[in-house]
Amino acid sequence: MTPSTHPHLALRIDQRYADTRVAYLTVSNEPKLNTLSSALMQEFLRALHELAGDESLRAVVLTGAGTKAFIGGADIHEMAQLDAVSGRAFITLLHRCCDALRELPVPVIARINGYALGAGLEIAAACDLRIAADTARFGMPEVRLGIPSVIEAALLPTLIGWGRTRQLLLLAETITSAEAFQWGLVEMVVPLSKFYSSAALDEAVEVWVSSILKAGPHAIRLQKKLIRRWEDLPLSDAVRAGVDAFAAAWETDEPRRMMQEFLADRARRIDDATKSSRGAAPPE
Numbered sequence: 001m002t003p004s005t006h007p008h009l010a011l012r013i014d015q016r017y018a019d020t021r022v023a024y025l026t027v028s029n030e031p032k033l034n035t036l037s038s039a040l041m042q043e044f045l046r047a048l049h050e051l052a053g054d055e056s057l058r059a060v061v062l063t064g065a066g067t068k069a070f071i072g073g074a075d076i077h078e079m080a081q082l083d084a085v086s087g088r089a090f091i092t093l094l095h096r097c098c099d100a101l102r103e104l105p106v107p108v109i110a111r112i113n114g115y116a117l118g119a120g121l122e123i124a125a126a127c128d129l130r131i132a133a134d135t136a137r138f139g140m141p142e143v144r145l146g147i148p149s150v151i152e153a154a155l156l157p158t159l160i161g162w163g164r165t166r167q168l169l170l171l172a173e174t175i176t177s178a179e180a181f182q183w184g185l186v187e188m189v190v191p192l193s194k195f196y197s198s199a200a201l202d203e204a205v206e207v208w209v210s211s212i213l214k215a216g217p218h219a220i221r222l223q224k225k226l227i228r229r230w231e232d233l234p235l236s237d238a239v240r241a242g243v244d245a246f247a248a249a250w251e252t253d254e255p256r257r258m259m260q261e262f263l264a265d266r267a268r269r270i271d272d273a274t275k276s277s278r279g280a281a282p283p284e
Contacts, residue, residue: 006043008034010065016058020217022209023051023060033072034064036119040075041093048100058220059212060104061205062127063111064120067198070112070136071120076145091151094119098126098152102228105221107212111205112136112186113198117174122152125159128224129208130186132177133201134193138185139174158231160185216254 008029014022025047027034036044051057064070074094082090101108101123110116110127117139124130124138140149140156149169156165160183167173177189190201212220226245230238249255 006040008040009043009047011047016213019056020058020213021054021056022058022213023054025051025060025062026065027063027071028065030064030066030068032075033069033115034066034120035072035075036094036097036123037075037078038090038093041097044097045093045100048097048104052100052104057106058217059106059209060108061111061209062101062108062123063113067113067133067135069114069120070110070116071123072115073118073120073141079145079147094122095151098122101126105224107220107224109205109208111201112177113201115139118142118149122149122155125155125185126152128227131188131190131201131204131208132180132186133198134177134189134191136177136180137174138168138177138180139172140168141172141174143170144172156185159183216249216258218252218254219249222249 008027010026010028012024012026014024016022025044027036027040027044029035029040051060064072074090079087079090107129108127110124110130112124112130112132113136114133115137116124116132117137118141121138121140140153142149153165153169156168160168164183168175175183175185177186180186181189188204190204192198192200222245226241229241233241
């Protein structure tokens with residue numbers, strides 16, 4: 001895979017096994033809180049499109065450089081120069097970045113190490129799973145800049161409900177990680193404030209990555225695709241889509257192979273337990 005050449009985007013591929021790769025994508029514009037410019041978003045899209053075509057890819061971890069910000073928003077210096085035409089192009093580009101994350105065939109974990117504001121929160125909402133440091137902060141401050149929160153902010157009601165979405169968007173409040181977890185905006189919070197290292201956040205991310213790697217690669221891809229479809233379908237159609245996904249799983253030998261491995265492992269454990277009980281001393 002071609003490594004990123006953009007000065008503010010780093011892509012690292014971890015080759016776990018011969019056919020197993022995990023991508024770590026870092027927005028690296030730390031002095032500007034990892035804010036997104038048009039040029040950076042174009043490179044972000046290019047990286048995601050390359051990743052989407054990698055058949056050995058199993059997961060993507062997305063984060064921001066440093067400890068202050070995941071993605072602090074879109075580049076205000078660039079947005080201040082927009083008009084109605086260029087504004088439409090700019091926000092469409094940001095939507096394409098969010099949509100590319102949602103359409104990646106493998107799970108995307110947002111490693112939220114600091115501020116996730118505006119565009120950064122929309123990017124986080126477009127990921128499949130979100131894990132945050134307890135020092136992270138979340139907000140949608142756009143109305144205080146004279147613009148509405150748009151595009152993938154539309155995902156927020158399904159995560160936190162309409163009332164809390166209105167609270168974020170209309171009041172432009174910034175909330176803590178603890179509040180974000182309570183609301184359902186993130187799935188896990190890692191305590192970093194008592195330490196001076198992000199190692200605990202990395203360790204927590206790797207637990208999730210390891211869980212994904214234990215699953216069937218084809219099954220994980222089918223599951224993400226199905227979840228994505230569920231978001232757009234009425235209930236009866238969503239159920240039918242699940243039937244199709246179940247049948248599609250059997251187009252490979254993955255279910256049969258993994259079930260046989262499970263049954264063989266269970267038989268070994270039962271056999272070991274039986275032998276152990278036979279070897280135990282009789283009760284007095």
